[in-house]
Amino acid sequence: MRALVCSEITDDLTGVEVSEVATPDPGPGEVRIRVKATSVNYPDLLLCQGNYQLKLEPPFTPGMDISGEIDALGEGVVGFARGDSVVGGMRYGGFAEFAVVSVQGLQRKPDNMSFAEAAAYSVAYLTAYVALVRRANLQAGETLLVHGASGGVGMAAVELGKLLGASVIATGGSDLKLDAVVAHGADSVINTQSGFKDEVKALTFGRGADVIFDPVGGDVFDESVRCINFEGRLLVVGFTSGRIATLSSNMPLIKGFSVLGVRAGEYGRRFPERGVENLEQIWQWAREGKTRPHVHAELPLDQAVEGFHMLQRREVVGKLIIRPDA
Numbered sequence: 001m002r003a004l005v006c007s008e009i010t011d012d013l014t015g016v017e018v019s020e021v022a023t024p025d026p027g028p029g030e031v032r033i034r035v036k037a038t039s040v041n042y043p044d045l046l047l048c049q050g051n052y053q054l055k056l057e058p059p060f061t062p063g064m065d066i067s068g069e070i071d072a073l074g075e076g077v078v079g080f081a082r083g084d085s086v087v088g089g090m091r092y093g094g095f096a097e098f099a100v101v102s103v104q105g106l107q108r109k110p111d112n113m114s115f116a117e118a119a120a121y122s123v124a125y126l127t128a129y130v131a132l133v134r135r136a137n138l139q140a141g142e143t144l145l146v147h148g149a150s151g152g153v154g155m156a157a158v159e160l161g162k163l164l165g166a167s168v169i170a171t172g173g174s175d176l177k178l179d180a181v182v183a184h185g186a187d188s189v190i191n192t193q194s195g196f197k198d199e200v201k202a203l204t205f206g207r208g209a210d211v212i213f214d215p216v217g218g219d220v221f222d223e224s225v226r227c228i229n230f231e232g233r234l235l236v237v238g239f240t241s242g243r244i245a246t247l248s249s250n251m252p253l254i255k256g257f258s259v260l261g262v263r264a265g266e267y268g269r270r271f272p273e274r275g276v277e278n279l280e281q282i283w284q285w286a287r288e289g290k291t292r293p294h295v296h297a298e299l300p301l302d303q304a305v306e307g308f309h310m311l312q313r314r315e316v317v318g319k320l321i322i323r324p325d326a
Contacts, residue, residue, distance in 0.1 A: 002324070003096035004304045007059045009050040015058065016048050016305050024100045026074035033086060033101060036068040037119035037298070038094040039152070040307050040320040042215075042240060047092065048308070053263075054091060063094020066101070067109055067118040068325075077103055085109040087118045091265070095304055097324045107279065110287045120152060120293040120319035123264075125282045127237065128156035128213075130264040132164060134274065136211045136233040140165025145200060145209035145224070147216045148240060149186065150177035152293065152319035157213045158186050159291050166211070169203055171196050171220075173314070180294060180317050192220070197227035208232060218243035225251050232257040294318030300326035 001023040008015025026032045044062040046052035070084045080086070080103065087109050088094075088101035109118045132138040144161040148154040149170035161168040162185040170186035172178045178189040188203055190196045200209055208229040214221055218241030221234075225247065228234055234257055252259060268275025285291045298321040299307050307320050 001097040002301060003061045004063070004301060004322075005059050005061055006048045006056075009048065009058060011049050013045075013048055013305055013308055016308070018302055018304070021061070021096070023098050026072055026077075026100050028075040029077060029104075030074040030100050030102050031070050031077055031080060031086075031106065032072040032074075033066060033068040033088055033099050034071040035066050035094065035097060035099055035324045036115035037066065038063045038322045038324060039065040039119045039123070040304075040311055040316075040322060041065065041123050041152070042238060042311065044095075045308050045311055056092065061093050061096050063090075063092060063096065063099070063322075065089060065119050065121070065123050066094040066099055067115045068099075071098060079103075080106065085115075087122060089122050095301065095322055095324065097301075107283050110283070112289055113286060113292070114295075116295050116298055116321040116323075117293055119321055120295055121286060121291075122279075122282070124152040124156040124293060124319065125160065125286075125291060126268075126278060127153050127262065127264040128160045129278055129282050130267050131213055131235045131237060131262040132157065132160055132211065134267060134278070135260045135262055136235055138164050138166055138211050141167075142210035143167045143169065143204050143207075143229070145169045145171070145212045145227070146186075147171050147192075147212070147214045147220050147224070149181045149189070150174065150317050151215065151240075152316075153215050153237065154213070155181060155184050155294055155318055156291075158184050161185075161213075162187075163285065163290060169200060169209065177317050184294065195223060197223050200227040204229070211235065213237060215239075216241045217245050219245075221245035221247075225255070225257075228255065228257045230256040234259045235262050236260065237262045296320050298323050298326075
């Protein structure tokens, strides 16, 4: 089968290319999926650059979110059959024509979603759910500030924030991208090219945001500290800016806020029962049509590396999809 293989860790992704590899066989409790769509997530890029918390020795195939049809069943698998349309989650291995997934990480594809939308859903919405519900305990009536709101995870946070009854302020560096965020429910948007703290303070009548969702880090984190409400919760989701910010401990002391780390996958591994509940909830909302990811574009497997570069250049609004079956 054809797969995207990282044979060398490099910053410029020159060690990543499409290659012929052996088709995997499912083991006990696993299924093999003929992949229809795989979403591009920022951790995929970081894995290939050696900058992610999970370190893999090359060669390996990145890819966390897939959708497709079951092609083969491993021993002991019940409740699924060949040909079923499903969504699978894994830590890596998804950018390939076939992928093996544990049934524990398997969901039936909602009928109201395309394969591309289904592949775009799990990582983004699970991250947003764990951040807003499990870590920040976001309440109806609170103000949520979402940075990087035109990205896949940011858009998911905007949607879930509105679903949970919050007032949502979304930020980004492009008016055109922010138009798409408004369409996904944001109450207010701020172009961050000239900063954002003063406008956040104005929109919240001087109080600041109750919860801040920050997948950007760097300067955005620094300025977020200046516009957070007393007893606010500042969520550290990632560092797409490339700089990991530091914080003087007197700031949370004086301003009375908390800084909370978010690792959605690790949360589920440490608390398996809650992990199951998290997935059940986000997929229930998907089946009910209450949430829907925004798909920026669909590319064939041969253009996957270019897709990674599009993510690096911040050209993607929502999620980018790779079609191994194209």
